[in-house]
Amino acid sequence: MLETPPGTLGVFNDAWGGYLQDIGFFGPDQGKGGKYLVLPPDYQSEIPDGYFVVPSKTYRVLSYIRAFIAEGLEAVTQYIKDQLRIYPLCQKDNPPEMEFISGSGKSFNTIFPNDYTFYEHLHRVIDGEHIGILDPETRGFFASIGIEKGKPFAPDDRMKQILTDAIKIANATARSIVWFPRTKGTMQGIQIYPDTDSAWQMLYVDKNVFFNGQDGQTMNYDAWAMFYYPYVGVTPAQAVGLPGRGSDYAIAYIDSEKNPFDGSKTYQLHLPPDPPVENFWDLTLYDNQTRSMLQTSQAFPTVGSQTEGLQKNDDGSYDIYFGPDPPRRV
Template identity: 35%
Template sequence: MTRVLLGCVTVSTLLSGCSSTVGAADSDAQSPVARYDALADLPFPEGYPTKGAASALKDELLFQRATQVYLWALPVVNLYAMKESSERAFGAGYDVFPVWKKRLDARTRVATPNSDVIYAMGYIDLGRDGPMVVEIPPKQQGILNDFWQRPIEGPDIDGKQYAGDVGFAGPDRGKGGKFLVLPPGYRGAAPEGYFVYRSRTNNVLAFWRAFFADPENLAPSVGLIEQTRIYPLGKPGASMRFPDASGKPVDMLFPSDGSFFDMLARFVDSEPLDTADSDWRGMMAAIGIVKGQPFKPDAHTRAILDAAARTAFKMSRSMMYEELAKRPGGLIYSDRQYVTPTRNFVTDREWTDKAGRFLDLDARTAAYSIVYGTSPAMGSSVPGQGAPFLTAFKSGDGRFLSGERNYRLHLPPNVPAAIFWSVTLYDTETASGPDNGQPLPSIGSRDKPVSNADGSVDLYFGPDAPPGKERNWRHTVPGKGFFAMLRLYGPTQAYFDQSWKPGDIERVN
């Protein structure tokens, strides 16, 4: 029986129904049921599998397990890819803290960045370097996440449990301070004089965002970030390096092919055994990933893992782009297309369902397919705090946004953002800024777009700038889809009670 590599799995030609469905474009007439029936009907004469049936089922099982491992491990590989890319571009070590000193543009490929604040991202290895002191400058909005993208547990002060957030929303309340980050399983007594955070992974993301008042004068914000100091406990003399990451071509995206599993294997080797429970360690072992053992799949296995990764990547994006709006609480407004990638369908930072019964794997996978970093404060429901991300993948008529078309977004007067608002465009394939020839992919209140007589603002997205509207326009790339995020920093009551709503993004040609 001839064997072929199909788009979703290596199986015999009797499963060729798979190839007719995977590559089809929105064809409701073609059903994958025939493929599943073919698997279920593989020959088992006298109850035993034929050699062909056993081989096909073995390959299918490898494919299915690899697909599920990809979706489950996406949060950690998302961050591990960022770490490895940053280290290649700017150097490795706790003393390296890259800063996007001229803001972040499309040359940095990273999931849904915000070019309207100054970014700085560093990576700490507690397994290698032990407990680490992080001195936070004043006036920062920062987070400390473990590599499962969980906010690291912080101190309980006056009845408030801090987790992940540092700076304005942290226990230092924007004044700056010394934070001590302890590794998993640390048993020693923590010294006095620190805000103590306890990580559940060796790898830690330190991610600062600094605000600026004037887009033409970023130096004060950059200067504050460069007051950051990171060093091993008891060794405060370490110097810091703050390479300028702006304008550098760096690809920090997680893989959408079989190299995802190589990266996952490296992460597993860098962590304690219990970074995953025994069930998921078993799932990883089934595809060849075991802590302390080399990950060296043969060519046949590698081909199946590559197909599984490419399929799982598309599954994760479909969860976000198509399925999220169908989930309870997925839509922000009943009469608009906007969704929030990381809120409404979970109750807390552990990604449990609303009743606290189970880990909502689909919600977590969908979110980390296009974002990174988890901050409890960003999801605050208190007016004036946090920053909701109103995200649109579709225009008002329910069609996905296309770089071929021209669109208008109407923002009614008095946008409910106490600090600032902005709209950023993203490429659907990379979820990073589109390479559209413009300096930045965003436009917001600090860019002083032209307002209408009533104080409302019309923004335009498309390949062509409407005559006389160039100041309010962002260029899209023909042949590429895009999506948009409206960020409201410091949302006011009108956002929460929905007395203010943005218009849908509407096609104008």
């Protein structure tokens, strides 16, 4: 059970990263808040009335919710604490008290292994999940290297070496797709400004969050890797440019000269006046090795329209600089 307050934006994904249901403005509650009931695979019991039902093909479900901070961070934090509730269906008549844990200021690893142990991790996930997490074809691919639900994963030394080489190749392939996508091939539709050959990219090829091609029937696995290698959490609301409701993303992995960003250099981003947003815009920096937020002495690797003291140019535009030291002229 998840009770969400009004005025939020969120989503449910299954354990394989598949989209299940939106929460908030693009969900069935339409931004008014409501009670969501997430059901596991093969659920056979009675479904009570009064809930937005979210069936899942996996036992584990990812959900995240965004609340807006126009009234201040402390105010919205308290707003969420007062109204957000998560509890088992069997405790709906007497929900336990919520415990909220802040992740701010804490260090934790969000990166999958980049060596042979990745396959051990994958086996643990598949072994602990409902068999429906994978379609038969994908399940067969994993079975061919010894990963099957209900069976031990015990590759010999030869297979371990093959898998060690495979994860290196896969890692390099995914990075190549992300940093230098084939915009005249499988990744056509990822560029925001294709006529200028700009480095700015969208979050999804053709804003297709299901990765199933222009015909809706053909999987584009380059587009699939383009998203799932650096990101997590799929929702159509991430590809809807409606001010005040949806969210949209512009992403750059390389600079204007088509070189990967270098942390020892200083870069300038010019933002024209009057960005087409209602609630906020921001610029966030990520580490190109960990795909996580950049860790520096600065508390948060982001600046935006809600940043206190952000300087605006006379014409209403902004010049944002990022690098090891502030430019002398700023």
